[in-house]
Amino acid sequence: MISIRSLFPILSDENLSSATDSVIFLGVRPSNDIYDQIKTETGAEKIFRLSVFLTHKEKLLFTAPAGPDMNSGLEDLEFCVKAGMPLIQNLGIQPEIGLISGGRSGDLGRNETVDQTILGAEALEKKLNAEGISAKHYTILIEEAVKEANFLILPDSLSGEMILKTVAGVGEGVEIGNILLLKPPAGKTISGDKIYIEQLTKKADLANAEILKEALAASFK
Known part of the structure; x- marks a missing residue:
């Protein structure tokens, strides 16, 4: 088994x-x-x-969003991208963003809900790239996305919950922890500078959360 501590470059030196x-x-x-x-x-x-x-192949993966709240549109997904990126960078890792939707472009017209996820991901891809944030829409092909991307933006919070519990709760993946992304109301900012982490699956190893906590604490120095 890979050393989880070694996955975070910020902990691999004297910092x-x-x-x-x-x-x-x-x-x-x-x-x-x-x-x-x-x-x-x-x-x-x-x-x-x-x-x-x-993952079961020992690839470090970041995904968002997941609950407790449900996202309600592209603004929430964009927030997750922009709030998640600096946290990943603080861990010493370069985020490679993959946008996931509920189907392929050829599926448009079959289901309104799926259409919304496809069109939304395409719009978000265009917006992020226009702002200089590299992101690629991989459609529903998560298995292809993880070959290149390490930060997956999912179409909704429920998908995030299901993926975590399937990979790390039922499968052979390992849950390290979940970092809470706190979204303020429009025009306001978050009070305080605390970062909250948690674990959700019955298979969660507390030692992994401590390593994540240590890496995040190191980023404050």
Whole structure:
């Protein structure tokens, strides 16, 4: 098994983290009232998860969004991209963004919901690239996306939950942790500078969350 610590370049040199109260581990499967408390303390309007895990081939993968809140449009997905990128970079990793939708371009017209995910991903790809953020729409082909991308943006929060629980909860993948992305209301900012992480699957190893916490703490130095 690969050393999870070695996956984060920020921990592979002398930049070792010390105890910090800026990164908080919420535990495994925290209760829903914790999210309400975080919203109250920070002023967040929505909370999404940036999930960090290893595939069965030991590839480090980041996915978003996942719950507790459901995304309601491209604005939420764009937020996840822009909030997730600096966190991944702080871990010493260059994010390669892959946009996932519910079908291929040839599937347009078969189902309205699927159409929305395809057209939405195409629009987001165009917008991000126009802003200088490299992103590629891989349609529904996650198996092709992971060959090139390490940060997958999924069409909705439910998809993110299902992928995490399938890969790391049922399959042979390993859950490292989930970093909460706190989205403020329009025109406002988040109060405080804390980062919250958690784990969700029964197979979660607390040691992995501690490594993720250590890597995030190191990024504050």
